[in-house]
Amino acid sequence: EPEVTQTPSHQVTQMGQEVILRCVPISNHLYFYWYRQILGQKVEFLVSFYNNEISEKSEIFDDQFSVERPDGSNFTLKIRSTKLEDSAMYFCASSENSGLVDTQYFGPGTRLTVL
Amino acid sequence: KNEVEQSPQNLTAQEGEFITINCSYSVGISALHWLQQHPGGGIVSLFMLSSGKKKHGRLIATINIQEKHSSLHITASHPRDSAVYICAVLNTGNQFYFGTGTSLTVIP
Numbered sequence: 001e002p003e004v005t006q007t008p009s010h011q012v013t014q015m016g017q018e019v020i021l022r023c024v025p026i027s028n029h030l031y032f033y034w035y036r037q038i039l040g041q042k043v044e045f046l047v048s049f050y051n052n053e054i055s056e057k058s059e060i061f062d063d064q065f066s067v068e069r070p071d072g073s074n075f076t077l078k079i080r081s082t083k084l085e086d087s088a089m090y091f092c093a094s095s096e097n098s099g100l101v102d103t104q105y106f107g108p109g110t111r112l113t114v115l
Numbered sequence: 116k117n118e119v120e121q122s123p124q125n126l127t128a129q130e131g132e133f134i135t136i137n138c139s140y141s142v143g144i145s146a147l148h149w150l151q152q153h154p155g156g157g158i159v160s161l162f163m164l165s166s167g168k169k170k171h172g173r174l175i176a177t178i179n180i181q182e183k184h185s186s187l188h189i190t191a192s193h194p195r196d197s198a199v200y201i202c203a204v205l206n207t208g209n210q211f212y213f214g215t216g217t218s219l220t221v222i223p
Contacts, residue, residue, distance in 0.1 A: 035211075043150075043158070043201060045211035056209045089156055103148070106158040 002026045004107035006092050012113045016081050021110045023075045023092030032075045033093040033104060034067065036060070043091070049075065050098070082114045118142050121202050121214035128221050134189040136217045138202030141183065145209070149176050149187050150201040152216065158201075161187070192221045 005024045013019050025032050034046040048055040049067055066078045075094075079086055089111050093104040122137045138147070149161040162169050162176040164185070169176050173192075178185040189196055202214040 033211075037156075042215045043152075043203070043213040045213070048209070048211075058210060091158060093158075103160040103163045105160065106150075108157050111156075 002105075004092055004094055004105050006090075006107035006110050008110060009108065010111045010113070012115065013082055015084055015114055019079050019082055019112060021077045021079075021090050021092075021112070023077070023094075023107055024073055025075055025092070025094030026096075026105055027073070029094035029096050029105070031055075031095045031098050031102075031104075032067075032069070033095075034077045035091045035093065036088040037091065037109075038085075038088040046077070046090075079112075082112075084114050087112055087114045117215070118206070118212040119202055119204055119214040121200075121217050123217060124215065125218045126220070128192050128219070130193060130221055130223050132192050132221075134192050134196075134219065134221075136187045136200050136202075136219070138185045138187070138214055139183060140185075140202075140204045140212070142204065142206040142212065144180075144183075144204045144206055146205045147178055147185050148203040148205070149185070150203060152199040152201055154198065161200075189219075192219075194221045194223050197221050 007022045032049040037043045045058050047057040047061045064080050068076050089109045091109045092107040095102040095104045119140045146165045148163050151159045164178050173190045175188040197220050199216040199218050201216045
């Protein structure tokens with residue numbers, strides 16, 4: 001069964017450093033999402049992406065964040081200058097159609113630890 | 116303010132019991148998702164619904180748009196159903212809002 005993959009599974013970085021979290025969505029999916037979950041808290045929506053551009057973004061997704069689909073298979077989340085409060089589990093998801101009509105498939109997550 | 120409220124927060128059941136988890140939301144929605152988060156953190160989408168009822172195996176999800184309420188039912192619960200169940204809504208502005216989850220433990 002096709003699945004969404006994410007790398008790395010765990011990333012440790014120093015505050016102020018740039019990180020790139022990588023996701024490989026399911027191959028025929030067209031809609032891509034990033035979510036984060038701070039330890040012990042609820043999942044939060046960051047951004048949705050379709051047709052090579054951001055469809056929606058939350059208040060969390062400020063200028064420090066960016067997303068890209070560089071090569072038609074990978075979908076990346078970049079945090080330019082990490083802060084301690086960026087420490088969280090980051091989940092990528094994809095769906096064939098929009099979240100209006102289709103279920104999303106989630107990756108296993110990347111745990112980001114900012115020291 | 117929480118756009119999505121779930122109850123109960125924690126639930127312990129004996130194997131075989133019928134379980135209901137509730138979700139209420141305060142925004143106009145286009146769709147509602149029920150997700151399952153395993154102890155290891157992985158998230159699985161269970162249902163996406165915008166009206167009525169859906170069934171998959173022992174799981175049933177219902178939604179009442181007028182009352183802004185959805186329920187997830189598990190029949191004949193099993194220890195492997197132990198997980199956190201999360202309700203998430205897509206509002207009419209295409210923003211996702213998540214509930215805090217219901218932690219279910221099914222005891223053999």
